Amino acid sequence: MIKSRAVVLVSGGMDSCVTAAIANLEHELAFLHINYGQRTEQKELKSFHALADHYGIRQRLIADLTHLSKIGGSSLTDTNIEVADADPKKLFHTVKGDIPTSYVPFRNANILSAATSWAEVIGAQYLYIGAVEEDSSGYPDCRKEFYEAFEKMIGLGTKPETHISIVTPVIHLKKSEIVKRGMELKAPFELTWSCYKSEDRACGICDSCALRLRAFQIAGLEDPIQYAQRPDYSL
Amino acid sequence: MIKSRAVVLVSGGMDSCVTAAIANLEHELAFLHINYGQRTEQKELKSFHALADHYGIRQRLIADLTHLSKIGGSSLTDTNIEVADADPKKLFHTVKGDIPTSYVPFRNANILSAATSWAEVIGAQYLYIGAVEEDSSGYPDCRKEFYEAFEKMIGLGTKPETHISIVTPVIHLKKSEIVKRGMELKAPFELTWSCYKSEDRACGICDSCALRLRAFQIAGLEDPIQYAQRPDYSL
Numbered sequence: 001m002i003k004s005r006a007v008v009l010v011s012g013g014m015d016s017c018v019t020a021a022i023a024n025l026e027h028e029l030a031f032l033h034i035n036y037g038q039r040t041e042q043k044e045l046k047s048f049h050a051l052a053d054h055y056g057i058r059q060r061l062i063a064d065l066t067h068l069s070k071i072g073g074s075s076l077t078d079t080n081i082e083v084a085d086a087d088p089k090k091l092f093h094t095v096k097g098d099i100p101t102s103y104v105p106f107r108n109a110n111i112l113s114a115a116t117s118w119a120e121v122i123g124a125q126y127l128y129i130g131a132v133e134e135d136s137s138g139y140p141d142c143r144k145e146f147y148e149a150f151e152k153m154i155g156l157g158t159k160p161e162t163h164i165s166i167v168t169p170v171i172h173l174k175k176s177e178i179v180k181r182g183m184e185l186k187a188p189f190e191l192t193w194s195c196y197k198s199e200d201r202a203c204g205i206c207d208s209c210a211l212r213l214r215a216f217q218i219a220g221l222e223d224p225i226q227y228a229q230r231p232d233y234s235l
Numbered sequence: 236m237i238k239s240r241a242v243v244l245v246s247g248g249m250d251s252c253v254t255a256a257i258a259n260l261e262h263e264l265a266f267l268h269i270n271y272g273q274r275t276e277q278k279e280l281k282s283f284h285a286l287a288d289h290y291g292i293r294q295r296l297i298a299d300l301t302h303l304s305k306i307g308g309s310s311l312t313d314t315n316i317e318v319a320d321a322d323p324k325k326l327f328h329t330v331k332g333d334i335p336t337s338y339v340p341f342r343n344a345n346i347l348s349a350a351t352s353w354a355e356v357i358g359a360q361y362l363y364i365g366a367v368e369e370d371s372s373g374y375p376d377c378r379k380e381f382y383e384a385f386e387k388m389i390g391l392g393t394k395p396e397t398h399i400s401i402v403t404p405v406i407h408l409k410k411s412e413i414v415k416r417g418m419e420l421k422a423p424f425e426l427t428w429s430c431y432k433s434e435d436r437a438c439g440i441c442d443s444c445a446l447r448l449r450a451f452q453i454a455g456l457e458d459p460i461q462y463a464q465r466p467d468y469s470l
Contacts, residue, residue: 063302141392149388157376
């Protein structure tokens with residue numbers, strides 16, 4: 001049987017790693033990494049290739065969307081905006097409309113547009129993205145309705161013979177459930193990188209580190225990567 | 236009265252020039268040019284700045300979406316695919332589903348995503364794009380429904396306080412009507428560039444030249460730019 005083809009967006013973080021592990025059960029995969037001028041890009045790119053090697057992926061594309069850093073407006077790409085340390089009260093109980101400084105304006109639409117162009121050219125019918133709606137940082141472009149609207153727009157903006165579905169297999173999972181699902185599928189967490197702040201050891205205190213550490217702590221599992229600090233976020 | 240702000244997508248061609256002239260009637264403008272690795276980029280960029288100077292635009296952004304040329308699949312960006320000479324029978328009477336080789340997969344979604352990110356950061360409420368549905372080359376991402384679906388998706392993927400409308404003022408005009416509208420508004424056609432093939436004199440025979448020349452011929456007006464050939468396309 002010829003497997004259908006899927007493009008997986010692989011940032012190098014734990015959500016995209018587990019998303020790849022899930023997509024790998026059903027499809028022949030192509031890995032897409034987006035460089036949008038994020039501070040920790042070199043480390044993320046290393047994780048991307050390590051994950052691609054692990055899954056034996058031949059088709060890899062690095063797309064430079066560096067206009068997102070030119071445009072600015074986010075602490076992830078604009079060095080004039082400080083990366084906030086995690087405030088657990090705010091971070092784990094997101095108030096609607098309270099968007100963190102790490103929000104990159106309309107980032108996921110830029111990413112999905114690039115992914116759709118590639119999928120159309122290589123004949124992939126599925127786009128996998130490891131977006132997480134609940135238990136995430138409250139980015140507006142991580143919600144299921146956004147992906148549904150995007151998929152509808154793809155149908156109108158591509159060739160008549162192109163049919164591309166967006167698959168968000170972890171969108172309704174809590175981050176601790178993503179960790180557990182990844183462990184079941186033997187996802188190589190040791191190859192991943194999530195920290196927004198540094199590239200040597202993960203800081204342990206930025207939003208992304210806090211959400212990740214908390215997920216492992218709640219799942220009762222050890223995060224295999226190195227941290228400068230490992231605060232207890234499970235309480 | 237404080238004018239509302241609009242981002243105008245300015246390729247440097249005649250449609251975007253007239254679109255800018257229309258947007259200029261109502262808004263304070265910011266000009267966005269997209270470099271996606273098209274063959275005639277240097278010439279287009281020169282036209283972009285000439286048009287921006289003409290309209291006195293301070294806010295200008297050049298966004299490099301060069302991943303589109305990396306992805307390929309189009310004669311505009313992929314030098315392995317030949318730019319077809321215009322076949323008037325096909326070009327002026329587009330058959331549904333007959334997509335020309337110059338189609339860049341999902342280009343306009345990539346362009347609009349970049350434009351939306353910028354609009355959100357600079358606080359623009361309008362995005363102007365000079366897409367033409369009828370009388371164009373039959374690209375799927377030039378249709379009104381596509382822009383409506385995109386606008387809906389913007390509402391779901393941006394901050395709650397962000398409200399961005401996509402305006403396509405020439406989408407239902409014939410190209411000859413765009414020429415006439417531009418002349419009424421004193422749009423500086425002499426500064427524009429449309430040819431897909433060359434950067435010295437416009438070739439006069441690629442799809443884009445043929446559509447442009449025909450528009451001027453039907454409008455009964457002289458195209459002020461230089462051509463290597465000026466076939467009569469009006470019959």
